[in-house]
Amino acid sequence: MICTNIIESIGNTPLVQLNPIQGKGNxxxxxxxxxxxxxxDRVAKQIILEAKRTGELKEGAPIIESSSGTMACxxxxxxxxxxxxxxxxxxxxxxSITLAKLTxxxxxxxxxxxxGTNGWQSARLxxxxxxxxxxxxxxxxxxxENPNNPxxxxxxxxxxxxxxxxxxxxxxxxxxxxxxxxxxxxLKRYNPNLKVIAVDCTGSVIFGQPDRSGRLxxxxxxxIIAPNVDHSLVDEVHWLNDEEAFAATLALAREQQIFxxxxxxxxxxxARWLQSCVPQHTNILAIFPDRGDRYVDTIYSHQYRxxxxxxxxxxxxEPQLVPYxxxxxxxxxxxxxxxxxxx
Ligand SMILES: Cc1ncc(COP(=O)(O)O)c(C=O)c1O
Numbered sequence: 001m002i003c004t005n006i007i008e009s010i011g012n013t014p015l016v017q018l019n020p021i022q023g024k025g026n027x028x029x030x031x032x033x034x035x036x037x038x039x040x041d042r043v044a045k046q047i048i049l050e051a052k053r054t055g056e057l058k059e060g061a062p063i064i065e066s067s068s069g070t071m072a073c074x075x076x077x078x079x080x081x082x083x084x085x086x087x088x089x090x091x092x093x094x095x096s097i098t099l100a101k102l103t104x105x106x107x108x109x110x111x112x113x114x115x116g117t118n119g120w121q122s123a124r125l126x127x128x129x130x131x132x133x134x135x136x137x138x139x140x141x142x143x144x145e146n147p148n149n150p151x152x153x154x155x156x157x158x159x160x161x162x163x164x165x166x167x168x169x170x171x172x173x174x175x176x177x178x179x180x181x182x183x184x185x186x187l188k189r190y191n192p193n194l195k196v197i198a199v200d201c202t203g204s205v206i207f208g209q210p211d212r213s214g215r216l217x218x219x220x221x222x223x224i225i226a227p228n229v230d231h232s233l234v235d236e237v238h239w240l241n242d243e244e245a246f247a248a249t250l251a252l253a254r255e256q257q258i259f260x261x262x263x264x265x266x267x268x269x270x271a272r273w274l275q276s277c278v279p280q281h282t283n284i285l286a287i288f289p290d291r292g293d294r295y296v297d298t299i300y301s302h303q304y305r306x307x308x309x310x311x312x313x314x315x316x317x318e319p320q321l322v323p324y325x326x327x328x329x330x331x332x333x334x335x336x337x338x339x340x341x342x343x
Contacts, residue, residue, distance in 0.1 A: 007081050010041045011155050015163045018256050018271070018286075025282035027271045028164060030156060032179075033260055037073035037101065038290035040143075043178055044074030046152035047141045048082065057139040062087060064131050064138050066124040068094040069218060070290050071143055071176075076105045087135070089128045091120040097294040119213060121223060143176045144226035153182030160285055161190055169284040171197045171271050173220035173263035174206055177229030179287055184233040187285075197274070198237045199266045201245060207237040207334075208325045216242040216298065216308060219263040219289060231336065238319055238333040240266045243310035246299050250313065253292070261295055264288035269331075273318055 003009040013034045018027040032039035051057035063079040065072060066089040079086040087108045094111070102109055110131065116122030132138050143149045156179075160167060167187050172180035184196045203212025204221030211223050217240075240248065249265025252258050256268070271286040278284070298304050305311040316331050324334040 005081055006036055007045055007078055010035055010045050012159060013156075015160060016258075018268075018275075021275055023280050025168075025275045025278035025280070025284055027275050027284045027286055028160075029256075029258065029264075029268075029271075030160060030285060030287045031258075032156075032287055032289050033258075033264065033291045037077060038070040039179060039287070040070040040074040040289075041077065042074075042152040042156065043071065043143060043149050044078040044141070047143070047146055047148045048075070048078045048084075050148045051139055051141070052082070057084070058137055060084065061137040061139055062135045064089065064128055064135065064140050065143075066090070066121075066128045067143075069098060069294075071141075072107075073098065073101050075141060076102050076107045080105050080107070084139075087131060087138075089124045089131065091124060093120065095294045095297065097296070119223065143178060144224075144228060146228075149176060149178030149228050150182030150185065150230075153179055154186045156287075157183050157186030157190075160187070164283055164285070166283055167191060167194060167285045168282045169195045169197060169274060169278070171199060171267050171274070171284060171286045173199045173267050173287070173289060174229060175220050175222055175263075176226045177206075179289070181228055181230040181233060183285075183287065185230070188233070195235045196233050197270060198234045199263070199270055200237055200239050201266070202239045202241045202328055202330070204239070207231075207234075207239070207336075208339075209239065210327060216310075217245045217262045217266075218295075219261060220266065231339075234336050236333055236335050237324075238266070238270045238331065239328050240269070240331045241329060242308070243313060244269075244315045244331050246305065246310060247313035247315035249292070249295070249299050251315070258288065259292040260288050261290040261292055262299055264290070265299075269315065270319075 013031045035041040062085045064087045068090040072088045089110045112123040201217045201221035245262045248269040252268040319331040319333045
């Protein structure tokens with residue numbers, strides 16, 4: 001395949017079948033981590049191209065986004081490729097690998113120094129608004145509420161359908177909600193009985209848990225509920241704590257030779273557990289969002305795990321079923337039937 005620029009190489013990621021279990025379901029991993037940077041490359045491409053098409057983003061106008069991870073890299077790549085100066089607002093928790101990627105692409109990085117009234121997120125948003133005032137005509141992709149975030153995953157669903165033909169279960173990590181919502185909506189057009197399993201972390205508010213700051217997991221989980229999370233699509237939610245998510249990520253590398261981030265790890269253990277619960281010929285789609293490189297000093301560092309007192313890497317064989325809204329501290333799951341309207 002010849003691409004005329006890097007944007008054209010986004011998507012069409014491989015679908016990898018994970019180790020089969022005799023007489024049980026099949027798990028297929030959608031390797032979004034094999035995009036140029038990661039899963040959010042799709043979102044950046046969809047949002048920015050659409051904003052250019054509608055005229056919301058003018059030729060050569062600056063783009064500003066608040067992110068410290070995969071979205072920042074996607075926006076930096078797509079924005080720069082199309083001739084826009086990209087400004088990324090972030091905080092001191094940004095890892096050195098992401099920082100190197102962003103600076104090498106010519107991004108302007110704004111690192112806020114102090115938390116705001118609602119933590120780092122509010123400090124970043126305040127700086128972003130100041131910059132929007134300073135840079136007239138600047139465009140902000142707003143991944144939490146932009147409908148083009150979920151729309152970006154229609155293509156992912158089409159790729160899966162053309163390879164697999166039928167999907168019974170979707171397992172996706174949830175942060176902004178875009179990947180879970182968009183993939184589920186598109187797959188449900190083919191199979192209205194699709195079951196959707198959301199994966200979150202303990203201490204995240206997305207599925208009714210009380211907020212806990214200082215979570216070590218990246219990518220999934222949130223302190224706010226993004227409008228792009230469509231709870232009505234979700235049948236079941238799983239929460240893993242930091243120690244379990246790290247253990248899961250290490251297991252993914254050891255058992256499947258996939259070096260990934262913690263959201264892939266959590267999705268993996270949920271998929272592996274589900275695989276053993278469902279009959280033969282059941283197809284489970286698991287989305288793996290990003291590679292492990294930016295986690296070398298955290299998840300993949302023994303020293304870090306010792307300092308954080310999670311070096312026991314305890315990971316239960318199976319999750320505990322709890323009623324929705326039960327406060328959980330370790331791998332648990334709840335069914336959402338009927339609660340969507342009340343979220
Ligand atoms: C590594 C990683 N995993 C999972 C997610 C969650 O995806 P979404 O925002 O589509 O819910 C993100 C979001 O930024 C991410 O960066």
